Amino acid sequence: MPTIKDVAKLAGVSTATVSRAMMSPEKVSEKTRLKVELAVAESGFSPNVIARNLRRSESKTIVIIVPDIANMFFASIVRGIQQVALQNGYKVLLGDSIHTVEQAKVYMDLVRSKQADGIISLTAELPMEIRQGTEIPMVMACEYFPGFPIPTVRIDNRGSAKRAVDYLLDIGHSQIGCITGPMENPICVDRKAGYQDSLQQLNIAVDEAAFEDGDFSFQSGYSAFMRLHEHYSMTALFCFNDMMALGAMKAATQLGIKVPQQLSIVGFDDLLFAEYTNPELTTIRQPQEDIGKTAANTLMKILQGSKASQDTIVPTQLLVRSSCCSPSK
Template sequence: MPTIKDVAKLAGVSTATVSRAMVTPEKVSAKNRKKVELAVAECGFTPNAIARNLRTRESKIVVVILPDIANMFFADIVRGIQLVAEKQGFKVLLGDSVHTVKQAEDYINLVRTKQADGIISLTAELPTSIKDDSTIPMVMACEYFTGFPIPTVRVDNAGSAKRAIEYLLELGHTHVGCITGPMENPICEDRKQGFIDAKLEAGEGVDNLCFESGDFSFHSGYSAFQRLHNQYDMTALFCFNDMMALGAMRAAIEMGIDVPKELSIVGFDDLLFAEYTTPQLTTVRQPQKQIGETAMMVLAKLLRGDTVPQDNVIPTQLLVRSSSTANRRG
């Protein structure tokens, strides 16, 4: 593969002149620029992408930071991002932060070094400094911070959770258990508040024993249900995502609990397999593809210097399936 030295030798100029001709061509004479252009064409040299980025000040690459690339919830969001990115002339680079701030910062530094133009973050596990760094074009999707000027694309987590609990109350379930996600996460705070608001507005008390926490994984839902079952007598269960709901369903069935005759279960997300389980999972549908498409459209506007709305809320839908039914205990 030809190098910059090969170009310099063929053009009869120094390597420094070749570099300047590519990065800052206005600083090189027309004669030498022509020599470099001819030499590049003759030997088939491909200019370094970083050098080209420094000249144009754009890479046409956006970084999407995920907390866990193995979590299938993000698949349709990324698909939505990519569809819009291609139309806007951008390539998408996926970065798995594996739930670490350090790894997320490494991807953010790609923008600081001009190797990427902007970021869509699907995780809130980010360095504190990013919250006040207005030089980094960033959009938060699904996750969000409160009180910081970072454009966000999200669903109404509190309102959606409230509607799910209202539905269970309408079915006669007054003893509703809840498996939360990590409570330091703003979306979990909002979903818990929606749960509490629905109960209080219905004149029902909230027993702290009805809550158990998980980490959004299948296994955490499985083990959280076992703990919850030992401390709280419930006829229905609300989980903060589908993975934990399915883990809880597995644990309940292994304990000999009939779902939904003895226990109704409601999840959140509407993952692909939610309607293919037995019983099919009642859940709050997040329109993942639309979230991704909207996030990329907002970032593209941000990169063009356009004014963008700070809070973009996408509607959800409660999908009633066979994992929930009327309370039969009376």
């Protein structure tokens, strides 16, 4: 395999000059640069990747910011991003923002300091100035802000939530409780709107007592169900994610409420465990790996200087399993 010494010999220069010509071509004469390039081509030498990246001011690294690394929802999205990144010669750095804007900014600063080339953010907990636009090559995935000037890959949260509640109405439920996520989050605002759309199309009044907030965790689903059960009579429950649905299912079981005979439950996401619960969880499936791949391909276009889609909506699917049935008479 040809080495840098072979290139230096063919070009009639020192190995230091060869390195300089590849890493900082502006520091050598045009004549010397051309001699080195011809020698590289003639010898078949493959320049060191690090040297090539330094010359181009590239790190060949992208950063993925997740709000909570313990949340299994993000695993398949990260896998999809990594597959595309590796295919394009990029490494992936995974950063857990721990639901804090301050930590997200730390990872964003890696791009500003040229330690990374771009960012895919799976969290909306970002510095306020980012919402107005940024010079950082960046893509939002899953989370978004209405009118956000940065390319976004997401689902139709409003339409997907409406589909879930439509199903419960179709099988005879009208008293449908709802465990939301944090309502300052745009996707939660949209999912609540989808719930309301579904009831309103049948002229069913929306009762604010039907709602309890969670934070997408298993424990918050459990606690929210316990609170909801105290003041709202329901035959069905819609949860804004599968983790909270599983927590609610545990709470219902502890209270002696049979699922689905006395309470139908619908989740959102289709996490791996959803089809292995007892009963299996009816849910809205987000194509998590596809979301990751689409977000990564969008970022690759940006890094290559190509035009990227500003708002890509990935389709979801209602998966009907055994956690739902018609209400008992």
